[in-house]
Amino acid sequence: MNWWRRLLRRKQIEEQLDKELRFHLERQVADLIAGGHDPEQARRLARLAFGGPEQIKEECRDARGTRWVEDFGSDVRHALRGLRHNRGFAAIALLTLALGTGATTVMFSVVDGVLLKPLPYREAERLVAINGSTEKYGENWGFSYLDFLDVQRQSQSLDAAAWNYGGGTVSGHGEAEYIDGSAVSSGLFPALGIRLVRGRAFRPEEDRHEGSPVMIISSRLWQRRFGGAPEAIGSSLTLEGKSYTVVGIAPTVALFGDSDVFTPLGQSWADPRMQNRGSRFIRVIARIRSGASLASAQTELNLIGRRLAEQYPRFDAGHALIARPLGRELAGDVRPTLWLLLGAVGLVLLIACANIASLILARAVSREREIAMRAALGAGRGRLVRQSLTESLVLAFAGGGLGVLVAAVGIRPFVALWPGSLPRAEEIGFDWRVLLFALAASILSGAIFGLAPALRAPARELERALRAGARNVAASSRGVHGGFVVGQLALAVVLLVSAGVLGRTLLHLASLDPGVDLRNVVTARVAPAAATLTDAAAMRASWKEFLDQTRRVPGVERATLTDIVPMRAGQNFLPFSSTPEMPPPDRAPVALASCVTPDYLEVMGLRLKGGRFFTEQDRLDGVPVVVIDEVMAQHAFGRREAVGRQLWMPALSRAPVQVIGVVGHVRHWGLAGDDHSSVRDQVYYPLAQVPDRLMRLFSSLMSAAVRTKIEPSAVIDPWRRATLGSTGDRVLYEVRTLDELAGASLARQRFLLLLFGIFAGLALLLACIGLYGVLAYLTSRRVPEIGVRMALGANSHQVMWMVLRQSLWMICAGAGLGLLGAIAAARLLQRFVEGVGPAEPSTFGATMAALGVAALVAGFLPARRASRVDPIAALRQD
Amino acid sequence: MPRSNPKSDLPQGTLDLLILKIVSLGPVHGYGIAQRLQQVSRDVVQTPQGSLYPALHRLENRGLLAADWKETETGREAKFYRLTRKGRARLETEAASWQRLTEAVALILQMSEEGAK
Numbered sequence: 001m002n003w004w005r006r007l008l009r010r011k012q013i014e015e016q017l018d019k020e021l022r023f024h025l026e027r028q029v030a031d032l033i034a035g036g037h038d039p040e041q042a043r044r045l046a047r048l049a050f051g052g053p054e055q056i057k058e059e060c061r062d063a064r065g066t067r068w069v070e071d072f073g074s075d076v077r078h079a080l081r082g083l084r085h086n087r088g089f090a091a092i093a094l095l096t097l098a099l100g101t102g103a104t105t106v107m108f109s110v111v112d113g114v115l116l117k118p119l120p121y122r123e124a125e126r127l128v129a130i131n132g133s134t135e136k137y138g139e140n141w142g143f144s145y146l147d148f149l150d151v152q153r154q155s156q157s158l159d160a161a162a163w164n165y166g167g168g169t170v171s172g173h174g175e176a177e178y179i180d181g182s183a184v185s186s187g188l189f190p191a192l193g194i195r196l197v198r199g200r201a202f203r204p205e206e207d208r209h210e211g212s213p214v215m216i217i218s219s220r221l222w223q224r225r226f227g228g229a230p231e232a233i234g235s236s237l238t239l240e241g242k243s244y245t246v247v248g249i250a251p252t253v254a255l256f257g258d259s260d261v262f263t264p265l266g267q268s269w270a271d272p273r274m275q276n277r278g279s280r281f282i283r284v285i286a287r288i289r290s291g292a293s294l295a296s297a298q299t300e301l302n303l304i305g306r307r308l309a310e311q312y313p314r315f316d317a318g319h320a321l322i323a324r325p326l327g328r329e330l331a332g333d334v335r336p337t338l339w340l341l342l343g344a345v346g347l348v349l350l351i352a353c354a355n356i357a358s359l360i361l362a363r364a365v366s367r368e369r370e371i372a373m374r375a376a377l378g379a380g381r382g383r384l385v386r387q388s389l390t391e392s393l394v395l396a397f398a399g400g401g402l403g404v405l406v407a408a409v410g411i412r413p414f415v416a417l418w419p420g421s422l423p424r425a426e427e428i429g430f431d432w433r434v435l436l437f438a439l440a441a442s443i444l445s446g447a448i449f450g451l452a453p454a455l456r457a458p459a460r461e462l463e464r465a466l467r468a469g470a471r472n473v474a475a476s477s478r479g480v481h482g483g484f485v486v487g488q489l490a491l492a493v494v495l496l497v498s499a500g501v502l503g504r505t506l507l508h509l510a511s512l513d514p515g516v517d518l519r520n521v522v523t524a525r526v527a528p529a530a531a532t533l534t535d536a537a538a539m540r541a542s543w544k545e546f547l548d549q550t551r552r553v554p555g556v557e558r559a560t561l562t563d564i565v566p567m568r569a570g571q572n573f574l575p576f577s578s579t580p581e582m583p584p585p586d587r588a589p590v591a592l593a594s595c596v597t598p599d600y601l602e603v604m605g606l607r608l609k610g611g612r613f614f615t616e617q618d619r620l621d622g623v624p625v626v627v628i629d630e631v632m633a634q635h636a637f638g639r640r641e642a643v644g645r646q647l648w649m650p651a652l653s654r655a656p657v658q659v660i661g662v663v664g665h666v667r668h669w670g671l672a673g674d675d676h677s678s679v680r681d682q683v684y685y686p687l688a689q690v691p692d693r694l695m696r697l698f699s700s701l702m703s704a705a706v707r708t709k710i711e712p713s714a715v716i717d718p719w720r721r722a723t724l725g726s727t728g729d730r731v732l733y734e735v736r737t738l739d740e741l742a743g744a745s746l747a748r749q750r751f752l753l754l755l756f757g758i759f760a761g762l763a764l765l766l767a768c769i770g771l772y773g774v775l776a777y778l779t780s781r782r783v784p785e786i787g788v789r790m791a792l793g794a795n796s797h798q799v800m801w802m803v804l805r806q807s808l809w810m811i812c813a814g815a816g817l818g819l820l821g822a823i824a825a826a827r828l829l830q831r832f833v834e835g836v837g838p839a840e841p842s843t844f845g846a847t848m849a850a851l852g853v854a855a856l857v858a859g860f861l862p863a864r865r866a867s868r869v870d871p872i873a874a875l876r877q878d
Numbered sequence: 879m880p881r882s883n884p885k886s887d888l889p890q891g892t893l894d895l896l897i898l899k900i901v902s903l904g905p906v907h908g909y910g911i912a913q914r915l916q917q918v919s920r921d922v923v924q925t926p927q928g929s930l931y932p933a934l935h936r937l938e939n940r941g942l943l944a945a946d947w948k949e950t951e952t953g954r955e956a957k958f959y960r961l962t963r964k965g966r967a968r969l970e971t972e973a974a975s976w977q978r979l980t981e982a983v984a985l986i987l988q989m990s991e992e993g994a995k
Contacts, residue, residue: 016947020957021931024909050927059932063939 075390097399100352102406113428122193129329157292161188181261199248209269215244221260336832357449392450400442492763493818499760502753515666517605521738536692555710560599567741591681611643611661632681670745672835768858775862787874796867807859907956
């Protein structure tokens, strides 16, 4: 019989054991009677020979080998009984644990979904993202379409595929609506290994500008617009005025979480960037073919990169191609933030464990006599440790179970709260990995808070413990208790200082002047109408028409064009010099150059520091002019007046350009990021002076910005309609308000502060509860001693001081230890969160003050109670 | 049973061997084993009845013995133990090693007697 079957049939086995032993006794009695004894005597003799049946049964049970399981069962029942009797303790411990494990589990499931889980694609480890990289600016470059085609053609070890964000107004089969989409190369779905729900992927011949217009839609859109009907395949949908035939239904794809329509990238030929090798606007991923490795693929990419640089030095010189595992690439810069949060929440759980450990310890000390009694009755040390550990584990599992519930409820709201888009958010959820983690966290916390009390449990000096009354102050436990409180306080200090550092950072950042007036500005990228891209004059006329149409939109006050929008991704660096001799290209200073129209100053609310901004009179036939920001003025001319001076900027004109004005610096790289940017100089030049041959390139780069008199979101739709143009294909996309762009640049700091603030508050509260609990407990144990002291003449102040002194060393030790941890934590934050400076002493000071006050209050209450002890009552106690 | 009789305690571990031997003669219940132990050892060996049953259960647990509930000659149900194949193998090795041990001990004891002469 297996041990577990023996366990299941325990009752039957017990009955049989009883029957067997009874049979023995009765037979012996019968034999004795047969041998001439009278029945009474026979029974007595049989018993004597046999021994105690209960002891024999007990030994038989031991022999069965299932003893530990049965003990475990009875220990669990004992623990549950204990919790039921001690409701207050149970409630506090369970609540603390539920919140602790719950929060940790939520954080873990996010980390797991975003960072740890393999991508949901076939052989995801063979997928890479390919980025462009230059020595000066690192791996921040996308691909130009032409470069992508060359890489795709030349690579032997990679199946490369590309996509670009797209989308637009979809009509047909329901109301017209704006839908996010992606333009993808025909190889994308096969490379990712995605099987379409229905229909087929794009064919290579459809991935060309003359290919037949076909479209793949997401299953989400399929359900919404077609109700999941199979006839959707073959029907037509209109996207941005162009009719497409639906050929496939795609499942939700992690890379394109928001995309509902997919069109062939090669058909976006109307987008002028498609034919510009310098326009690095598409993203490239690739699957490493079997037989190749990441290293061999990289070697090949190096070769292709060098070949491209030789072939097209104007665009690709110094441009390297770097392949990175796709999962890592997708997680991007969320990685450190997530680990920081998981660490912080882990600290909270640790504090909670310490809290519960000291609670259990306090209970254990008051149960010392009970435990000593058990030991005296023969319970072994191992058995007592096991029982105590079982109690802790029961608590841990109950708390962990509640924590899982907390996490299950809390996970979605938490993800929704995340600022900006969390990569792979749709993959975050509850699965066996998360449950396994919760289980491990519960066991671990049970072990942490159960071990110290358990090891203490077997009473040393049994006899003394049994003889002593409650008067026996548990001096030995004071050290352990103090240790827990010190640990808790130290961890709380770490979290408090971290929150303080983040809070200061946020205050500092929010008080910074962005350099632009964020209110009532809407920005949008503009895709010009294809028909106007014929010659420079037509393009200029079309832009003028666009601005006029925009200004006529109700609510629009002013309108401007620019190729760079403050605080939005995108940059164009141009070298400059204040002398005619340019330094060599890799050493020339560069400035962020924005090509703008005259209204830019007013739309953005730049501050004019000197000179003037552009006017309609700054034309191609006039002197080339620029406006620079104060940072660039300082770099180029020092303290001397900049207005009226000349700069040499070969990218703009062969002749020197005239500085006609100086404006305030704009925090282009975000409120937080600007100070850390390697380039901070800014220069503006008029679109009107862009040479004719470059007009087409610039037309493809232009965004528009409007200052509104009314709520900015109200002008978006009328603006979109008013500027469609005579051919109806001039399109506004990536429409954002400046407020959104600025807010997004601080969102991470704000979110981190919120969470660290919550964690720190929780930690402080728990630590103070812990301090209070331990002091109250220790003090209550000392009541008889206090009674003696007071009877001998100590006054209440002296008694109070005696108790407070006890808390003071815990607070000081905790704060000291915590300070060391906090310095390390502040370093981590400084490294991983943009805009965080070195922690200032005042942050530490304020934190310590807050901790000190809170801890003293927690310590004061027991001290006051001690000072009010009635000596007579105290001496009579016990 | 008078307790004053001079009896030796069973050497450690030999109870199992004796039980296996007795059971090897045919299925038998616990009381039968106790009786047989007493008869065979002619009251020389103290058979602690208290440790008989735990030993039986232990042997059953290790798969050396198997048990069935059967009717006795008096018509009552009793638990009859029998030897398993594993038990028989164990009995043989144990018996052999016991044999070797006792021979060796006897040899040593004789030697010391000769030495004393």
